[in-house]
Amino acid sequence: MPPDRLRSIVPMFGGATSYVKTLDEILEYVADQQPTPDELIGWHRGHFERVSSRDSIQRRIDYLEDVGFIQQDGHHWRLGPEGTTYVAEQTTETLLEIMCRRNVGLRSLLYSLVPAPMTIEEIGRQQLETHANLGWDPANTDMAKQRANWLRSLGLVHRDGQQYALTDEGRRFVETAVEKWAGSDPQAGVSTTDSSTATTYETTVQARAVDPEFRETVLVQYDVACPISGVDHRGLLDVAHVLPWSDYPQHRADPTNVLPLSKIHHAAFDRELFTIDHNYQLHVNPDFETDSDLLKQTIIDRAGESVPQLDGNVAPAYLRQYNDSIGWITS
Template identity: 35%
Template sequence: MQHRFRVGEQYRDTGSYRNSSDQFLRWIRGPLDSGIKNTGGIRDLRANRSETPAALVLVSNDSGISQHDDPWEDTLAVNAGYISYWGDAKADNPYDDSIKNQKIKTAFDRAAARRREDVPPVLVFRKPESGVVEFCGLCVPDHFEVRTYQADSGTQIPNYLFHFSILNTQSIPISWLHDRARMNDDARAPDVWKRWVETGDVAQWPTGETLDQSGRVRRYETSETAVSDAFRTETFERYGHACTMTDIREDDLLDLAHVLPRSQHPELAEHPENVLVLNSLHHRAFDAALFTIDSDYRIRTSPSFDPAHPFLRRTILERAGEQLSFPSTIQVRPSFLEELNTGLSWL
């Protein structure tokens, strides 16, 4: 049976690869002579022929899971495509002496030096409860910084904060990790990993949007005019508190998406015919011009749009050409859509 780790799915973690029901360490170790230890948050899968790990495995505990108080709180922004992960540091274990930190920092140094073929893949998991891990994605280095916190003794404790980008793949074959450990072989690697190694291009989960050369996501709304709470509330009510594309009805998951950007048309920031209600994932894809809506209210998709997230594929790609219907209280001005789409080279 070919095991895979899939983003958002949970796996049994018994803490021992010898336990036949284990789906974490046992799967990762598999048939290998080299192994991976159950050693807290930062672990490495050893390679047979190299000092470079075949993979780095990072585990982030939800609050209250660890038996020890942890002053470091990781950011696992999976739907936004990035992870911020604190390194290993204590008063008696300085951050720059930590062997675990050194392994991660070496990966960042090599990525910065364009030695991407020498960078191990980084697999990030969260631990929502004892005995369970959830896969957050296949990651590559972005940048790191050093920050401090104050211990109970008053001592300032510095530590690395490592920032990773999640690659646009829903799953990884565990056999690929075994191939890397035995022969440093990437033949079964996801295509987005091969692309990153070869070119440095990061196709980011979940939309496949490419990061720019500075290592940041392209932002299409740079200087925005504020929208009042009253306009937001009134617009949500007109849309029935539902996403235009998916009918999601959770206000916390919904955004106002402007047809013509506020940064370029501040006078239209609160124009009722210049806004859509979208969930945050679809809003991101819309602002990145990965899909649009034409003046006949039909869904049009960019040829480069190749999201790994099945929800985006089902609700955008597979609906290309479909005409949207709006509540009777809604009018999106066709001329605004035409002006937006005039600037899209792929349309």
């Protein structure tokens, strides 16, 4: 069984954009010297300016141990399994994979930055709403800053005034991550212990293989409910792309190009039986006929109705582009 993912991310000494450099120096020292606990504490004090208390240093050491970068062997510190892997490869890609695999929420934060930059306060809200198990005080912005600064140090995010935005490298990462991380940590951000959730979720991702953190990022934007049918069970919801997955790979990881639909409504949408226009009004294919009361009530009888849950969540430009391609809608 893989180790639990960590909810707390600890900053490194050396400044907001130097976490990776600091980590490299610590791992190099541990690999070369195999220090005792006291020696590792003393090295920190002698190596970094304005290092605070022993407890502060120990908190960072404990974090590196929890991730697996270092481990104690008797009375000495050595490289742990993750540290050994990273030092051997020494690439940002390897470090990023380790950090995303071992820490809750980093990928969902990157996905949330795709549409637009965010302030630290917005980052904090996004993380807590998407990953309720993080559990920190919403008024404590330090937790959000630590996550943003790790991503800055990794080169995926940059700061512009009071806002944080994806770098080109960050955008390249999310474009591949949404598929690369499919099937990982299937309960990312989900606090329920309902056994049916995991089972039905596995079925869901077979239909559209997406990163669970991307999926959860989308679901929480809609309060975990299909905006068309009202279905509110995670296991019965799919992440539906407006501009199709296969035709527009550059938009696969954009939360404003997706919405959660029940499985049957996802199928109906993909078969062009209904659509939503750029004003968020529902339109029904004139050739769509059904005897199903469910489909009549949730699709046919709603023709012309507004779907307010989509406003601010789905980009009107994507809806326009999609509707231009299907032919029967004239709006």
